[in-house]
Structure formats: C-alpha cells, structure tokens
Amino acid sequence: MADVALAAPRTESQSAPKRTVAIPAGLRCASPVILFLLLGFIAPLLTVVAYAFATPRSFDVFRSFTLENFATIFDSSNTVWMSFAWSLAFAFCTVVLLALVAYPIAYGLNRVFGKWSGLISVLFVFPLFVSENVRLYGWTLFFIKNGVLDGTLKTLGLAGGPEVLFTPGIILFGMVYVYLPFMLFPMTLGLAMVPRDLVDAARDLGAGRLMIWREIELPLAMPGILIGMLLTFVLAAGAVAEAKILGGQSVIMITHDIEIAFTYSQNWPLGSALAVLLMIIISGLALFVMSKLDLDRILGKR
Amino acid sequence: MxxxxxxxxxxxxxxxxxxxxxxxxxxxxxxxxxxxxxxxxxxxxxxxxxxxxxxxxxxxxxxxxxxxxxxxxxxxxxxxxxxxxxxxxxxxxxxxTCLVFQSLALFPHKTVGENIEFPLKVKNIAPAKRKERALELLRMLRLPESYYGKNVMKCSGGEKQRVALARAFAYDxxxxxxxxxxxxxxxxxxxxxxxxxxxxxxxxxxxxxxxxxxxxxxxxxxxxxxxxxxxxxxxxxxxxxxxxxxxxxFVSEFVGEVNVIEAVKSSAGEWVAAEGGAPIKLKLPSALTDATKVAVVVRPEFLRFVDKPGAADNAMNGTIYNEYSLGSRIQYQVRVGDKTLLVELSRGNGWKGTLDTPVLVGWDATDAIVVAA
Missing domain, CATH: 3.40.50.300 (P-loop containing nucleotide triphosphate hydrolases)
Structure with a gap:
C-alpha cells in the first residue's frame, strides 16, 4: 500500500506528457517471479486440471468436458483406490517412524553433541548429493540374496540374512531412510526455538524430565515438528522409487499408476484426474496443518 | 546487627x-x-x-x-x-528454592493462569484448587483476576514481571x-x-x-x-x-560518584597529596597504620566551597568548570590541576558566582573515608 502512494507521484512527474497506467513499484519488482510462476506453475497446473475433465484416452484438452475420468476412479470394479490407500498409508507410517527416529537426533544436535553438531549435520546432508535411485540400488545390493548382508552372514557360518527385499517393510525402510533429512532439519530448528531459560525455569519450579518434555519442550518445538511432518508426508505420498526398486512392484503406489496412465496406456485424462485427486488430498492436509501453525513465531517475528 | x-x-x-x-x-x-x-x-x-x-x-x-x-x-x-x-x-x-530469571522465562504458549499454576500442576494439585490459588496470587500481585485467561505474551513489561513473581510464589x-x-x-x-x-x-x-x-x-x-x-x-x-x-x-567507587584523592606519606611522615604535594589531614583507620599510600574518598556532598584555607581541614585551589542540575541538588565540576572534583550542594546553597572562576574547595577529615590505594 505504501508503495503505491510513493510510486504514483513519481511516475506522474517523470512521464508527464505520455500518461501510462501507474504500476506500483512492488508489483514491478515482483513481475519476474509472477511471470515465472504463471508460466512454470499455474499454466501446467491448469493444463493438468483441464486434462482431468477431457474425454478419456484422447488429447481433446480444453475442447471437451466430462466427469468420466473421475467416474472411472470411483468405479468400485476398479482397484486404483488401493494405490491411493497404499501411498497414504506408507506416507503416514513414514511420518510416524521418522518422528520417532528424528526426535532423539534433533535433540542431540541441539543439546548433546556440542561442537560435533555441525559435522553430524553435514553427515546427514551428505547422502542428498547422491541420486536417490543410486542409493536405493545400493540397499538392494545390501539386502539381496547373496548380497552384502546375506553373503557376509553366510561367510561367517551363520544362517543367511532375512529375506526382506520386495516386501512392504523394506519399502517403508527405504522411505524412512530417504526422507530422514527432511524431517530432521525442521525438527532441529523447532527444538532450537525452545529457550534454555524456559527448561531451567520449569525444572526450578519442580518439574521432572517427562513433565518438562510434555509441557514445555514438545509444545514449543511443535511448529518445527509439524513442518517436518508435512514436508515428509507430501514427499512420501508422491514417492515411487522405493516401491519400484526395493519393493520390486510388490506394492503399486499412486504415483506409479499416474505414470502408467501417462506413458504405457496413453490415457492422459485419467492420469490427470488421478493427479488432481492426489493434489486435493495433500493440499487439503497441508492447509489444515498450516492453519494450526504460528508462522510468525517460526520466522522469529515475535 | x-x-x-x-x-x-x-x-x-x-x-x-x-x-x-x-x-x-x-x-x-x-x-x-x-x-x-x-x-x-x-x-x-x-x-x-x-x-x-x-x-x-x-x-x-x-x-x-x-x-x-x-x-x-x-x-x-x-x-x-x-x-x-x-x-x-x-x-x-x-x-x-525458586529463581526469577532475568528473562522472566514465562511460558509463551501458556496463559497467565497456566503460568502461575505450573508449579501446582507439577505437584498434582486439583485444577479447582490450582485456580483458586492462582487468583489469590493475582490479587496479591495487584493484577486483575480477568488476566487469568490472558495470553502471557500480550502482557506489558511490568505485568509480566508480576506474573513471574506470582509463579514463583505459587511454588511456595x-x-x-x-x-x-x-x-x-x-x-x-x-x-x-x-x-x-x-x-x-x-x-x-x-x-x-x-x-x-x-x-x-x-x-x-x-x-x-x-x-x-x-x-x-x-x-x-x-x-x-x-x-x-x-x-x-572498588566498593567506594561502586557506591556512586566519589572524589578519590591519592595521598602518600612524605619522608617527614606527613600525609601529602600524591599530586601537587599539598599536606592532607586525614583520619587513618587502624588497619592502615603501616600504609605509605592511601586513597582518600570524599563524596561530592561532603565537598564545599570555602572562602579561606582555614575554613576546612583540607582545601584545594581549583577552577569551577561546569554545573549540573540534579533536581533538588546541584553538582559542580571543579578542575584541580589535572584532576576533576565533584562538589554537590543543595539548590539553595548553590554557587552564586560565574563559571570559570577560581575557587577553594574544602572538606573536613571526618567526612572523608580512607581506604587502601
């Protein structure tokens, strides 16, 4: 608002003879970003939404309107809902496991590791420099029959390793492994926002460890924890590589169905409809969580 | 005592x-x-x-x-x-024991009432009793009872102070x-x-x-x-x-603005100013009988302007340089050699002359405190 007031008189004096429409300075500065978002985000999104309402197995986008694609998804003879269920269930389990695994590490990074915290953080970031597929194939080699684990155990004269490859369990393991940093760092930030004084004060007022954790640490770290949960949920709900590589297609994820619709079956309208549905579910969840967050506090404005 | x-x-x-x-x-x-x-x-x-x-x-x-x-x-x-x-x-x-922190360490996600009740909650006291005690403490610290449900971060500085005190008292x-x-x-x-x-x-x-x-x-x-x-x-x-x-x-200087004049024992066994060598009359405490160098501490309110050297135990020549109003009192800055002395007088007894004029600043030995230099 202030920008408008400031910019308006200046544009007037500079271009007195040729009167143009005064564009506020803020809008002018934002125009590259707006343009980029329009071309790179809004346009493809609208195209996908439009495709979702196009005639099945056609490319009649923007020229036809039908709800047939959605009817196909909700048709009870169709099992695509299974993929949705798998994806959301895996995402849910991943988030829960990650919260349990990352909390002690985040706590350690804040309070225990001291000068080693930096190095340990770097170690957690480091795997991100290697492609996810490569790392997952690495795990396949580790768990495969006569692989690293199985082979080593046999060499030692023990019974072979467990046959975990191509099971839902290993998919979950893969997801927890891949998305750990995305939970860990928001959580570490969240815990860092708990002032030391408050913990000391609570203890001084007689509170034990559990009480301090429940009443002070957890509620104050919650914004960071929720952001980590949201981030990993969104990523895990769209995950496909873990199921394909470690799971060996034993479980079909929704992302996989979408991919198939766009490629082998050349049914872009159905793929789009699936994608739109997934987007609605995830963004609904995201909006719900965001409404519970106090962003001002996270960004240090209070 | x-x-x-x-x-x-x-x-x-x-x-x-x-x-x-x-x-x-x-x-x-x-x-x-x-x-x-x-x-x-x-x-x-x-x-x-x-x-x-x-x-x-x-x-x-x-x-x-x-x-x-x-x-x-x-x-x-x-x-x-x-x-x-x-x-x-x-x-x-x-x-x-209970500490009231410099930062107050109020729990920002809790209301005023929840903050005060925290130590009671730790002790597993029933909610109704907790509230009763919290309201009692609010009254004791002159905070309105309506503050019970207020967001503690929305309180003013003084109010937060009282909430922190109430919380400490709740711990008893x-x-x-x-x-x-x-x-x-x-x-x-x-x-x-x-x-x-x-x-x-x-x-x-x-x-x-x-x-x-x-x-x-x-x-x-x-x-x-x-x-x-x-x-x-x-x-x-x-x-x-x-x-x-x-x-x-250190303590004397910490207590407030003081004039410190260093004195040394001359070869004749007389106390003289370390700077200028003028003789100084002082009351030496028994602990310092063997000292050869002491600091004479004179508070500004014990210094006064005198008209002739004999009017006070000690007197020094200086120039009145500036004056500062302290409300009911006025402080004068007097330059004596390289030193600056502060003289504090009540408003009615203030210096009548102009600044930058030579003056004689004096004090009595009984008004000065002698400490180890």
Whole structure:
C-alpha cells in the first residue's frame, strides 16, 4: 500500500506528457517471479486440471468436458483406490517412524553433541548429493540374496540374512531412510526455538524430565515438528522409487499408476484426474496443518 | 546487627540463642570453568527471612553464584548447605528454592493462569484448587483476576514481571532468587517495582536473594548487600555500612560518584597529596597504620566551597568548570590541576558566582573515608 502512494507521484512527474497506467513499484519488482510462476506453475497446473475433465484416452484438452475420468476412479470394479490407500498409508507410517527416529537426533544436535553438531549435520546432508535411485540400488545390493548382508552372514557360518527385499517393510525402510533429512532439519530448528531459560525455569519450579518434555519442550518445538511432518508426508505420498526398486512392484503406489496412465496406456485424462485427486488430498492436509501453525513465531517475528 | 560474615561459624551450624540459624550457608564455594574461576572461595551465611542483594559489575560471578544456589550449577569446590543439609548435588527441581530469571522465562504458549499454576500442576494439585490459588496470587500481585485467561505474551513489561513473581510464589519456596529481573524496565516502573518487591518481602517473610549490577537498586531494597568483584565477595554489610564504610576503593567507587584523592606519606611522615604535594589531614583507620599510600574518598556532598584555607581541614585551589542540575541538588565540576572534583550542594546553597572562576574547595577529615590505594 505504501508503495503505491510513493510510486504514483513519481511516475506522474517523470512521464508527464505520455500518461501510462501507474504500476506500483512492488508489483514491478515482483513481475519476474509472477511471470515465472504463471508460466512454470499455474499454466501446467491448469493444463493438468483441464486434462482431468477431457474425454478419456484422447488429447481433446480444453475442447471437451466430462466427469468420466473421475467416474472411472470411483468405479468400485476398479482397484486404483488401493494405490491411493497404499501411498497414504506408507506416507503416514513414514511420518510416524521418522518422528520417532528424528526426535532423539534433533535433540542431540541441539543439546548433546556440542561442537560435533555441525559435522553430524553435514553427515546427514551428505547422502542428498547422491541420486536417490543410486542409493536405493545400493540397499538392494545390501539386502539381496547373496548380497552384502546375506553373503557376509553366510561367510561367517551363520544362517543367511532375512529375506526382506520386495516386501512392504523394506519399502517403508527405504522411505524412512530417504526422507530422514527432511524431517530432521525442521525438527532441529523447532527444538532450537525452545529457550534454555524456559527448561531451567520449569525444572526450578519442580518439574521432572517427562513433565518438562510434555509441557514445555514438545509444545514449543511443535511448529518445527509439524513442518517436518508435512514436508515428509507430501514427499512420501508422491514417492515411487522405493516401491519400484526395493519393493520390486510388490506394492503399486499412486504415483506409479499416474505414470502408467501417462506413458504405457496413453490415457492422459485419467492420469490427470488421478493427479488432481492426489493434489486435493495433500493440499487439503497441508492447509489444515498450516492453519494450526504460528508462522510468525517460526520466522522469529515475535 | 549480628549479620556480618562469620567465617569461624561455618563448620558447625549450631543453633544459638542470639544468632538465627542460617537458611543457606556457603563454605569455601568455588566454581571454575576450565582455567577460569568464576567464583573464588566464598563464605557466606544467609539468614532466614533476610533480603540479601549481591551486587557487582558484569562478569563478577554473581550470576554463577546464584545458579549454584538455585541448583543449576554444581560448585567445583566447597559446600552449600540448606538448613544444615548439604545440597551441592541436589538438582533444582528438588530444592525448596525458586529463581526469577532475568528473562522472566514465562511460558509463551501458556496463559497467565497456566503460568502461575505450573508449579501446582507439577505437584498434582486439583485444577479447582490450582485456580483458586492462582487468583489469590493475582490479587496479591495487584493484577486483575480477568488476566487469568490472558495470553502471557500480550502482557506489558511490568505485568509480566508480576506474573513471574506470582509463579514463583505459587511454588511456595523457602528462598527466592532474583537474577536482575528489573533490568529491562524503564526507570519509573523499576522504582515502583523495587518498592513492591520490598513490600512483598515483608508480607511473605521469605528469604530473598537478589542480584543486580545497580547498587542503587540494592540500597533501596536490601537488608544486607554483598559486593562482588572478580569472583570474590569484597564486602558484606548493611546498606549503611556499605555506603559509609566501604572496605576498599572498588566498593567506594561502586557506591556512586566519589572524589578519590591519592595521598602518600612524605619522608617527614606527613600525609601529602600524591599530586601537587599539598599536606592532607586525614583520619587513618587502624588497619592502615603501616600504609605509605592511601586513597582518600570524599563524596561530592561532603565537598564545599570555602572562602579561606582555614575554613576546612583540607582545601584545594581549583577552577569551577561546569554545573549540573540534579533536581533538588546541584553538582559542580571543579578542575584541580589535572584532576576533576565533584562538589554537590543543595539548590539553595548553590554557587552564586560565574563559571570559570577560581575557587577553594574544602572538606573536613571526618567526612572523608580512607581506604587502601
């Protein structure tokens, strides 16, 4: 608002003879970003939404309107809902496991590791420099029959390793492994926002460890924890590589169905409809969580 | 007063008729961080129900001392006893003491009522009883009862202060510690709260231990003041003792604006000013009989303008340079050689002449304090 007031008189004096429409300075500065978002985000999104309402197995986008694609998804003879269920269930389990695994590490990074915290953080970031597929194939080699684990155990004269490859369990393991940093760092930030004084004060007022954790640490770290949960949920709900590589297609994820619709079956309208549905579910969840967050506090404005 | 630092008594805490049993006792307490000694061998008895203020510049170790008393740090050496019981390693949540933090450490996600009730919740007291007590404390600290459900972060500075106090009282500690809780407030509010705190001390009869860097604050509230410097307690005494009989130059300068004139013993055995060599009449305390160099401390209010050298025990020639109004009093800056002396007079008795005129500044030997240089 202030920008408008400031910019308006200046544009007037500079271009007195040729009167143009005064564009506020803020809008002018934002125009590259707006343009980029329009071309790179809004346009493809609208195209996908439009495709979702196009005639099945056609490319009649923007020229036809039908709800047939959605009817196909909700048709009870169709099992695509299974993929949705798998994806959301895996995402849910991943988030829960990650919260349990990352909390002690985040706590350690804040309070225990001291000068080693930096190095340990770097170690957690480091795997991100290697492609996810490569790392997952690495795990396949580790768990495969006569692989690293199985082979080593046999060499030692023990019974072979467990046959975990191509099971839902290993998919979950893969997801927890891949998305750990995305939970860990928001959580570490969240815990860092708990002032030391408050913990000391609570203890001084007689509170034990559990009480301090429940009443002070957890509620104050919650914004960071929720952001980590949201981030990993969104990523895990769209995950496909873990199921394909470690799971060996034993479980079909929704992302996989979408991919198939766009490629082998050349049914872009159905793929789009699936994608739109997934987007609605995830963004609904995201909006719900965001409404519970106090962003001002996270960004240090209070 | 019988409140002085008693070192001999430290090993046996015997209950005697005249001497009240100390609630907290420190014997040779020392705290080191690596090679740095933050607190150096402190012996101190804290009497039940007193208001003791530890005052010192930043880095003097007063916060470390307080954290050891509250149970947030363990002493490296020495013993801390509470009513005769050794509490060196008793954690903060097991001590009947409570600290009001400099930051106040209010729980931002809780309401005023929830903050006050926190220690009661820890003790598993029923919600109805907790609320009753919280409202009682709100009244005691002159906060409206409607604040019970208020967001604590929406309270003003002074209100937060009172909420923090209410929360500490809810814990019902035997000893309350204060870590400069008033330092962030404006002057006027600070003055009001200082007096309220002293009233609360009288009302509750609890032992208050307060730390601050402002001796002015300490003077207003305390029964006893301990002055700390570089990890040591330099002097412990009543505000009157600290003010009129400072143990050394550091304490005297810490107490407020003072004039310090260094004096040396001449070859003839006479005391003369270290600068200029004018003879100085002084009352030497018995502890300094062997000294050859002392500091003569004269408060600005004990200096006056005299018309002839004989009108005061001591007189120095100077030039009146500037004047500062202090409300009911006026302070004059007088240049004597390279030195600057401050003379404080009541408004009615002010200097009648102009600035930049030569004057004679004098004081009586009985008004000066002589300390080791």
């Amino acid at each position: 019988g409140l002085a630092l008693v070192k001999e008594q430290s090993d046996v805490a015997k209950p005697s008729g005249a001497q009240p049993l100390p609630v907290l006792q420190l014997v040779g307490v020392r705290k080191t961080f690596g090679d740095f000694a933050a607190v150096e061998r402190i012996d101190l008895d804290i009497v039940e129900g007193e208001f003791l203020t530890i005052v010192g510049p930043s880095g003097s170790g007063k916060t470390t001392l307080l954290r050891m008393l509250a149970g947030m740090e363990a002493p490296s050496e020495g013993n801390i006893t509470l009513r005769g019981e050794l509490i060196n390693d008793v954690p903060a949540n097991k001590r009947p 500690p035997d000893v309350l510690f204060f870590d400069e809780p008033l330092s962030a407030l404006d002057y006027k509010l600070k003055k009001v709260l200082e007096k309220e705190l002293k009233d609360l001390h009288k009302e509750t009869g609890k032992t208050f231990i307060y730390i601050t860097h402002s001796l002015e604050e300490a003077m207003v509230m305390s029964d006893r003041i301990g002055v700390m410097r570089a990890g040591r307690l330099v002097q412990v005494g009543t505000p009157e003792e600290i003010y009129s009989r400072p143990a050394d130059r």
